Amino acid sequence: MKLSNGVEWALHSCVTLSQSREPVQATRLAELHGIPRAYLAKHLQALSRAGIVHATAGQVGGYALTRPAASVTMLEVVQAIDGIEPAYRCTEIRQRGPLAVPAEQCERPCAIARAMAAAQEAWYRALTAVSIADLAAAIDIDSDGTAMADVRRWLAESRRSLPG
Amino acid sequence: MKLSNGVEWALHSCVTLSQSREPVQATRLAELHGIPRAYLAKHLQALSRAGIVHATAGQVGGYALTRPAASVTMLEVVQAIDGIEPAYRCTEIRQRGPLAVPAEQCERPCAIARAMAAAQEAWYRALTAVSIADLAAAIDIDSDGTAMADVRRWLAESRRSLPG
DNA sequence: GGTTCCCGGATATTTCTTGTCCGCGTTGTG
DNA sequence: CACAACGCGGACAAGAAATATCCGGGAACC
Numbered sequence: 001m002k003l004s005n006g007v008e009w010a011l012h013s014c015v016t017l018s019q020s021r022e023p024v025q026a027t028r029l030a031e032l033h034g035i036p037r038a039y040l041a042k043h044l045q046a047l048s049r050a051g052i053v054h055a056t057a058g059q060v061g062g063y064a065l066t067r068p069a070a071s072v073t074m075l076e077v078v079q080a081i082d083g084i085e086p087a088y089r090c091t092e093i094r095q096r097g098p099l100a101v102p103a104e105q106c107e108r109p110c111a112i113a114r115a116m117a118a119a120q121e122a123w124y125r126a127l128t129a130v131s132i133a134d135l136a137a138a139i140d141i142d143s144d145g146t147a148m149a150d151v152r153r154w155l156a157e158s159r160r161s162l163p164g
Numbered sequence: 165m166k167l168s169n170g171v172e173w174a175l176h177s178c179v180t181l182s183q184s185r186e187p188v189q190a191t192r193l194a195e196l197h198g199i200p201r202a203y204l205a206k207h208l209q210a211l212s213r214a215g216i217v218h219a220t221a222g223q224v225g226g227y228a229l230t231r232p233a234a235s236v237t238m239l240e241v242v243q244a245i246d247g248i249e250p251a252y253r254c255t256e257i258r259q260r261g262p263l264a265v266p267a268e269q270c271e272r273p274c275a276i277a278r279a280m281a282a283a284q285e286a287w288y289r290a291l292t293a294v295s296i297a298d299l300a301a302a303i304d305i306d307s308d309g310t311a312m313a314d315v316r317r318w319l320a321e322s323r324r325s326l327p328g
Numbered sequence: 329g330g331t332t333c334c335c336g337g338a339t340a341t342t343t344c345t346t347g348t349c350c351g352c353g354t355t356g357t358g
Numbered sequence: 359c360a361c362a363a364c365g366c367g368g369a370c371a372a373g374a375a376a377t378a379t380c381c382g383g384g385a386a387c388c
Binding site: 042060 | 367368375
């Protein structure tokens with residue numbers, strides 16, 4: 001079980017976006033995190049499609065959160081990047097082989113699939129409990145209250161320096 | 165996030181093995197579940213390496229659970245097949261870019277990694293709560309108490325018919 | 329001791345993720 | 359109001375991982 005690499009970038013990008021009400025360009029986000037710009041853009045597109053961020057075109061365009069960071073959960077971001085299909089996909093092997101169960105008796109998922117679904121649900125709950133705002137606050141605390149201010153400063157500075 | 169296909173086969177195979185104290189050949193398990201024999205064998209090897217099943221060679225060889233089914237958790241099987249590394253791998257992008265955090269301040273995982281680890285832990289807990297015996301019992305109930313008896317009958321019959 | 333059968337690791341093929349590029353629409357400017 | 363520049367959006371290759379498979383080593387029965 002492996003989670004896409006872009007999930008990490010998307011979460012960090014959302015935390016960064018939560019510190020700016022003005023749109024932030026994909027180039028800035030990529031530079032700030034030291035990651036490939038083109039590939040990050042692809043993931044930001046997924047966030048846009050999911051309605052988490054709003055993309056504005058043009059010279060002063062960029063990405064911005066559509067909702068307050070406190071109302072955006074980690075699960076939303078993860079699912080926007082990684083998709084909504086559950087990790088375990090039952091291929092209904094109980095309906096195959098010499099002891100195949102008739103299809104009419106297979107309306108409910110099999111016991112294994114149910115247990116897996118319950119585990120996935122627990123995973124969902126844990127990710128739903130944490131918002132982007134929570135992450136930003138936790139990161140700020142980890143850095144003794146300097147990280148988010150630094151981000152805001154850097155965003156303002158880069159916006160002043162490059163397009164001017 | 166995608167879980168390997170072999171996890172499903174391994175879990176079903178373990179449930180089947182829980183119904184037989186004698187070793188069951190990989191060929192039988194593959195036939196019973198309608199899946200490729202060679203590939204299933206590879207996954208059974210993983211279970212063997214993890215100590216969940218014991219493989220005996222020879223004409224009457226095969227696989228058997230090493231412990232009572234009630235003491236084998238789903239998590240053990242899943243991790244034996246899929247590996248133990250967590251789904252989310254933090255690449256420490258906070259240490260990159262113009263606002264890189266010094267490494268000395270990164271002893272603890274970042275807030276995002278911590279939240280992801282908590283979610284994974286919840287997933288682990290849910291899978292630890294279910295044993296192979298629980299699955300066998302649930303599958304039996306789903307079939308009105310006939311499934312496991314059918315499996316035992318089929319195993320005994322196939323063992324009588326083929327090697328005889 | 330020969331033979332048969334089964335498990336185990338090394339080997340191709342396919343699928344998917346990662347990474348990249350160029351076209352379209354939008355916005356500021358002359 | 360036309361122009362030009364910039365950034366977003368979907369289509370296109372490269373690499374990695376999982377899927378599927380084969381043959382060799384070893385054990386049990388005859």
